[in-house]
Amino acid sequence: MKTEDVLAVFREAGAILEGHFILTSGLRSPVFLQKARVFMYADKTEMLCRALAKKITSHVPGRIDYVVGPAIGGLIPAYETSRHLKVPAIWVERENGVFRLRRFEIEKGARVVIVEDIVTTGLSIRETVECMNALGADVIAAACIVDRSAGKSDVGVPLVALAEYEVPAYPADNLPPELAALPALKPGSRNI
Secondary structure (H helix, E strand, C coil), X not given: CCHHHHHHHHHHCCCEEEEEEECCCCXXXXXXXXXXXXXXXXXXXXXXXXXXXXHXXXXXXXXXXXXXXXXXXXXXXXXXXXXXXXXCEEEEEEECCEXXXXXXXXXXXXXXXEEEEEECCCHHHXXXXXXXHHCCCEEEEEEEEEECCCCCCCCCCCEEEEEXXXXXXXXXXXXXXXXXXXXXXXXXXXXX
Protein backbone atom coordinates (compact mmCIF):
# COMPACT_ATOMS: atom_id res chain seq x y z
CA MET A 1 0.00 0.00 0.00
CA LYS A 2 1.23 3.47 -0.85
CA THR A 3 0.51 6.73 0.95
CA GLU A 4 -2.12 7.66 -1.66
CA ASP A 5 -3.93 4.34 -1.02
CA VAL A 6 -3.96 4.91 2.74
CA LEU A 7 -5.23 8.47 2.34
CA ALA A 8 -7.93 7.22 -0.03
CA VAL A 9 -9.17 4.90 2.75
CA PHE A 10 -9.22 7.86 5.17
CA ARG A 11 -11.10 10.02 2.62
CA GLU A 12 -13.61 7.26 1.92
CA ALA A 13 -14.33 7.03 5.66
CA GLY A 14 -14.66 10.83 6.00
CA ALA A 15 -11.64 10.82 8.28
CA ILE A 16 -9.65 13.76 6.88
CA LEU A 17 -11.08 16.82 8.61
CA GLU A 18 -10.27 20.46 7.90
CA GLY A 19 -10.50 23.34 10.36
CA HIS A 20 -8.45 24.31 13.44
CA PHE A 21 -7.49 21.35 15.59
CA ILE A 22 -5.53 20.97 18.80
CA LEU A 23 -3.55 17.77 18.29
CA THR A 24 -2.75 15.27 21.03
CA SER A 25 0.77 16.72 21.00
CA GLY A 26 -0.60 20.18 21.81
CA LEU A 27 0.36 21.50 18.38
CA ARG A 28 -2.30 23.09 16.16
CA SER A 29 -3.14 21.97 12.65
CA PRO A 30 -5.58 22.79 9.83
CA VAL A 31 -5.97 19.04 9.17
CA PHE A 32 -7.01 16.29 11.57
CA LEU A 33 -6.93 12.58 10.75
CA GLN A 34 -9.91 11.17 12.64
CA LYS A 35 -8.80 7.54 12.58
CA ALA A 36 -11.82 6.50 14.65
CA ARG A 37 -13.88 7.04 11.48
CA VAL A 38 -11.65 4.49 9.74
CA PHE A 39 -11.44 2.06 12.66
CA MET A 40 -15.24 1.84 12.88
CA TYR A 41 -15.07 -0.22 9.67
CA ALA A 42 -13.54 -3.65 10.25
CA ASP A 43 -12.80 -4.15 6.55
CA LYS A 44 -10.89 -0.87 6.21
CA THR A 45 -9.01 -1.49 9.47
CA GLU A 46 -8.15 -5.04 8.43
CA MET A 47 -6.85 -3.86 5.04
CA LEU A 48 -4.61 -1.16 6.57
CA CYS A 49 -3.28 -3.36 9.37
CA ARG A 50 -2.64 -6.31 7.06
CA ALA A 51 -0.54 -3.98 4.89
CA LEU A 52 1.22 -2.60 7.99
CA ALA A 53 2.02 -6.13 9.21
CA LYS A 54 3.46 -6.97 5.80
CA LYS A 55 5.61 -3.83 5.88
CA ILE A 56 6.78 -4.62 9.43
CA THR A 57 7.75 -8.14 8.36
CA SER A 58 9.79 -6.77 5.45
CA HIS A 59 11.60 -4.15 7.61
CA VAL A 60 12.08 -5.89 10.97
CA PRO A 61 14.47 -8.86 11.03
CA GLY A 62 13.99 -11.76 13.39
CA ARG A 63 11.11 -12.83 15.56
CA ILE A 64 8.51 -10.60 17.14
CA ASP A 65 7.11 -11.77 20.48
CA TYR A 66 4.51 -9.05 21.12
CA VAL A 67 2.86 -6.07 19.54
CA VAL A 68 2.37 -3.28 22.10
CA GLY A 69 -0.16 -0.50 21.60
CA PRO A 70 -0.29 2.77 23.53
CA ALA A 71 -3.83 3.32 24.83
CA ILE A 72 -6.13 4.69 23.56
CA GLY A 73 -5.18 5.35 19.95
CA GLY A 74 -2.92 2.35 19.47
CA LEU A 75 -5.30 -0.31 20.80
CA ILE A 76 -7.17 -1.14 17.60
CA PRO A 77 -4.25 -0.99 15.13
CA ALA A 78 -1.99 -2.92 17.53
CA TYR A 79 -4.58 -5.66 17.96
CA GLU A 80 -5.38 -5.97 14.25
CA THR A 81 -1.71 -5.81 13.20
CA SER A 82 -0.79 -8.46 15.79
CA ARG A 83 -3.47 -10.73 14.31
CA HIS A 84 -1.70 -10.60 10.94
CA LEU A 85 1.71 -11.07 12.55
CA LYS A 86 0.31 -14.00 14.57
CA VAL A 87 1.67 -12.72 17.88
CA PRO A 88 -0.09 -11.52 21.07
CA ALA A 89 -1.19 -7.90 21.41
CA ILE A 90 -0.80 -6.10 24.72
CA TRP A 91 -1.11 -2.45 25.63
CA VAL A 92 0.13 0.22 27.95
CA GLU A 93 -2.19 2.73 29.57
CA ARG A 94 -1.69 5.88 31.55
CA GLU A 95 -1.55 5.66 35.31
CA ASN A 96 -0.95 9.04 36.95
CA GLY A 97 0.09 10.37 33.54
CA VAL A 98 2.73 7.67 32.89
CA PHE A 99 2.39 4.65 30.61
CA ARG A 100 2.29 1.37 32.56
CA LEU A 101 1.76 -2.24 31.54
CA ARG A 102 -1.10 -2.82 33.98
CA ARG A 103 -2.95 -5.90 32.73
CA PHE A 104 -0.12 -8.08 31.44
CA GLU A 105 3.32 -9.44 32.25
CA ILE A 106 6.16 -9.50 29.76
CA GLU A 107 9.31 -11.60 29.84
CA LYS A 108 12.68 -9.89 30.04
CA GLY A 109 14.23 -9.84 26.60
CA ALA A 110 10.87 -10.19 24.81
CA ARG A 111 11.13 -8.68 21.33
CA VAL A 112 8.36 -6.13 20.85
CA VAL A 113 7.10 -3.86 18.12
CA ILE A 114 5.06 -0.87 19.20
CA VAL A 115 2.12 -0.14 16.91
CA GLU A 116 0.49 3.28 16.96
CA ASP A 117 -2.25 4.85 14.87
CA ILE A 118 -0.81 8.23 13.88
CA VAL A 119 2.56 9.79 14.72
CA THR A 120 2.99 13.56 14.93
CA THR A 121 5.77 14.15 17.47
CA GLY A 122 6.31 10.51 18.49
CA LEU A 123 5.75 11.18 22.20
CA SER A 124 3.40 8.22 22.84
CA ILE A 125 5.83 5.84 21.18
CA ARG A 126 8.81 7.25 23.11
CA GLU A 127 6.87 6.87 26.37
CA THR A 128 5.93 3.30 25.42
CA VAL A 129 9.57 2.51 24.58
CA GLU A 130 10.57 3.86 28.01
CA CYS A 131 7.96 1.66 29.72
CA MET A 132 9.00 -1.45 27.80
CA ASN A 133 12.71 -0.81 28.40
CA ALA A 134 12.06 -0.43 32.14
CA LEU A 135 10.43 -3.89 32.07
CA GLY A 136 13.45 -5.40 30.29
CA ALA A 137 11.79 -5.84 26.90
CA ASP A 138 13.73 -5.37 23.67
CA VAL A 139 11.88 -2.79 21.56
CA ILE A 140 13.03 -3.65 18.05
CA ALA A 141 10.84 -1.17 16.14
CA ALA A 142 7.71 0.92 16.13
CA ALA A 143 5.12 1.16 13.39
CA CYS A 144 2.17 3.38 12.55
CA ILE A 145 -0.60 3.72 10.01
CA VAL A 146 0.26 7.36 9.23
CA ASP A 147 3.39 9.35 10.07
CA ARG A 148 2.24 12.99 9.99
CA SER A 149 5.85 14.12 10.40
CA ALA A 150 6.94 12.38 7.18
CA GLY A 151 9.92 10.79 8.93
CA LYS A 152 10.97 13.83 10.98
CA SER A 153 9.84 12.58 14.41
CA ASP A 154 12.40 10.68 16.45
CA VAL A 155 10.60 7.88 18.29
CA GLY A 156 13.78 6.36 19.73
CA VAL A 157 13.64 3.17 17.64
CA PRO A 158 13.29 2.50 13.91
CA LEU A 159 9.83 3.59 12.69
CA VAL A 160 7.91 1.74 9.97
CA ALA A 161 5.09 3.89 8.57
CA LEU A 162 2.43 2.61 6.21
CA ALA A 163 1.97 6.19 4.97
CA GLU A 164 3.90 9.42 5.35
CA TYR A 165 1.64 12.46 5.12
CA GLU A 166 3.24 15.71 6.20
CA VAL A 167 0.59 18.03 7.54
CA PRO A 168 1.49 21.43 8.94
CA ALA A 169 1.47 21.72 12.72
CA TYR A 170 2.14 24.88 14.70
CA PRO A 171 2.78 25.87 18.30
CA ALA A 172 -0.30 27.60 19.77
CA ASP A 173 1.59 30.90 20.05
CA ASN A 174 2.72 30.89 16.40
CA LEU A 175 -0.40 30.27 14.29
CA PRO A 176 -0.90 31.56 10.76
CA PRO A 177 -3.67 34.21 10.78
CA GLU A 178 -6.11 32.07 8.77
CA LEU A 179 -5.83 29.27 11.35
CA ALA A 180 -5.99 31.63 14.35
CA ALA A 181 -9.28 33.02 12.97
CA LEU A 182 -11.01 29.63 13.34
CA PRO A 183 -12.33 28.15 16.60
CA ALA A 184 -10.07 25.38 17.90
CA LEU A 185 -11.38 21.83 18.41
CA LYS A 186 -9.61 19.09 20.42
CA PRO A 187 -10.71 15.69 19.12
CA GLY A 188 -7.68 13.69 20.43
CA SER A 189 -7.50 11.35 23.43
CA ARG A 190 -4.34 12.39 25.34
CA ASN A 191 -6.17 13.90 28.32
CA ILE A 192 -8.58 11.00 28.84
